[in-house]
Amino acid sequence: MLFKIPRLYDSHVHFIATGEFASGLRLESITSLQDLQNLDRTKPGYYRQHWLVGFGWDERQWPAHEQPHKDLLDKVFPDIPVYFARMDGHSSWLNTTALKEMGLESATGILTEKDHLRAWDHLPSFSKSQQRANILQACRTFNAAGFTHVRDLSCTESLWNMLCEVADAGDLTLAIEENFTSHDMNDFERMLTLAVETKKQERPLLRSKGIKVFYDGSLGSETALLSRPYNGERSGNQGRILWDLADIEMIMKRTWAAGLEFSVHTIGDEAAHHIVQTARKISAQGAVGRLNLEHAQILRPETIQMMKPLHVRCHMQPCHWLSDRVWLMEKLRELYPYVFPWEALRLAQIPISFGCDSPVEPSSFWRNYLALEESPQARIRKFNGDITVVHAHPDKTFAPDCHSVIEDGVVKEVVFNGKRII
Numbered sequence: 001m002l003f004k005i006p007r008l009y010d011s012h013v014h015f016i017a018t019g020e021f022a023s024g025l026r027l028e029s030i031t032s033l034q035d036l037q038n039l040d041r042t043k044p045g046y047y048r049q050h051w052l053v054g055f056g057w058d059e060r061q062w063p064a065h066e067q068p069h070k071d072l073l074d075k076v077f078p079d080i081p082v083y084f085a086r087m088d089g090h091s092s093w094l095n096t097t098a099l100k101e102m103g104l105e106s107a108t109g110i111l112t113e114k115d116h117l118r119a120w121d122h123l124p125s126f127s128k129s130q131q132r133a134n135i136l137q138a139c140r141t142f143n144a145a146g147f148t149h150v151r152d153l154s155c156t157e158s159l160w161n162m163l164c165e166v167a168d169a170g171d172l173t174l175a176i177e178e179n180f181t182s183h184d185m186n187d188f189e190r191m192l193t194l195a196v197e198t199k200k201q202e203r204p205l206l207r208s209k210g211i212k213v214f215y216d217g218s219l220g221s222e223t224a225l226l227s228r229p230y231n232g233e234r235s236g237n238q239g240r241i242l243w244d245l246a247d248i249e250m251i252m253k254r255t256w257a258a259g260l261e262f263s264v265h266t267i268g269d270e271a272a273h274h275i276v277q278t279a280r281k282i283s284a285q286g287a288v289g290r291l292n293l294e295h296a297q298i299l300r301p302e303t304i305q306m307m308k309p310l311h312v313r314c315h316m317q318p319c320h321w322l323s324d325r326v327w328l329m330e331k332l333r334e335l336y337p338y339v340f341p342w343e344a345l346r347l348a349q350i351p352i353s354f355g356c357d358s359p360v361e362p363s364s365f366w367r368n369y370l371a372l373e374e375s376p377q378a379r380i381r382k383f384n385g386d387i388t389v390v391h392a393h394p395d396k397t398f399a400p401d402c403h404s405v406i407e408d409g410v411v412k413e414v415v416f417n418g419k420r421i422i
C-alpha cells in the first residue's frame with residue numbers, strides 16, 4: 001500500500017518533549033541494580049546542568065525482590081543528583097543527593113503525582129545549546145516519520161524565541177503551529193499576551209495559533225469526564241473537571257476577541273458537550289472564533305449536531321485506539337458506541353485532523369492507518385473518508401511545496417519546501 005500525502009500533518013504534538021525524549025536517557029530496559037551500573041551516562045543530552053535525568057522506568061518489569069528505591073541510585077550515583085521519571089509520567093525516582101538539593105524528604109525516593117510534578121517543575125532547565133539541539137532532534141524525529149507539518153500544544157516563551165532563531169538560521173525542516181497552555185486563571189493573562197505578541201512575530205514556517213486548556217483528564221486514569229460512570233453504575237466515578245465552566249466561557253471569549261484559536265483537551269463525552277455548549281452560548285451573543293477539540297475520543301450524537309454552526313475542528317489520534325483497545329469496552333460500557341467517532345464527524349461534515357500526541361504515542365501516519373483498518377473489527381464505525389486528506393495540513397498556503405511518500409509503513413520520500421530531505 002503506497003500513499004503520497006501533501007503537507008503531511010501531525011495535528012497534535014508536544015514538540016519539545018518529543019526532542020527531549022528522543023535525545024534523552026531512556027530507562028525502559030533497566031530492570032536491576034546491575035543494569036543501573038552498566039548505564040551509559042556520557043551523553044550531554046542526559047544532563048540538565050549537573051542533574052542526570054532519565055525517563056521510562058517501569059517497576060513491573062523489575063524482579064519482586066529488587067525494586068526501584070533511592071538506595072539503589074545512591075549506590076551507583078553517590079555524588080550527582082539523579083531524577084528518573086516513570087514511563088507513565090506520574091511518578092519519579094530520585095537519589096538522596098537529588099532529594100537534598102530539592103529540600104525534599106522521602107523514605108523510598110519515589111515521588112508520585114503532585115510531589116512528582118512539583119519536583120519536575122524544579123529541575124534545572126536545559127542550556128540554550130541543549131534547547132537548540134532538542135528542537136533540531138524533534139524536527140528530525142518528525143521528518144523521519146514522514147511529517148512536514150506539526151501543531152504543537154505546549155509552547156513556552158523560551159521555546160518560541162528559540163524556534164524563531166532556528167527558523168531565521170534556515171534550520172527548520174518543519175512547518176510548526178504553536179499554542180500556549182493556560183493551566184488556570186492565574187496564568188491566563190500571561191499566556192494570552194504571549195499568544196498575541198508571538199502572532200506578530202510569525203515566520204513563513206512558524207505560526208502562533210492561540211490558547212490551549214485541559215478541561216478533563218484521561219480514560220487510562222479514569223479522569224476523562226463521562227456522562228455515565230466508568231466500569232458500570234457501581235463505581236460512581238464519572239471523571240473530573242479541571243476548570244470552572246464560567247471561567248472557560250470568559251477565556252474563550254477573550255481568546256476569540258484577540259483573533260486567536262481556543263483549543264480544549266476534551267476526552268470524555270460530557271467534557272466535549274460542556275465545551276460545545278459554552279461555544280454555542282457565546283456564539284449566540286455574537287462572539288466569533290475557532291474552537292479546536294483535542295482528542296474528542298467520545299462524542300454523543302447530539303454534541304456533534306451542536307457543532308454544526310460553529311467553527312470547530314476535532315483533532316483525533318487513531319493510534320490511541322491501538323493502545324487503549326484492550327480495556328475500552330469494559331471501561332465505557334453503554335458509551336462504547338460513541339468512542340472514536342471519526343465517521344460520525346465526517347458524515348456531519350465537521351472538519352477533523354489526525355495526529356499522534358507524540359511523545360505519548362510515536363508520531364506515525366502508518367499506525368493511524370492501521371488503527372483505521374483494524375478498529376471496525378472492534379465495532380468502531382469504519383472511516384469512509386480519505387486518510388491522506390485528514391492527515392494533510394488544511395492550509396495549502398502554509399509551506400505549500402511539501403509531500404511525503406509512505407509505502408507499507410516505510411517512509412520513502414519527504415520533500416520539504418521543495419527540497420528532498422528523505
Ligand SMILES: [Zn+2]
Pocket residue numbers: 012013014153357
Ligand atoms: Zn497531548
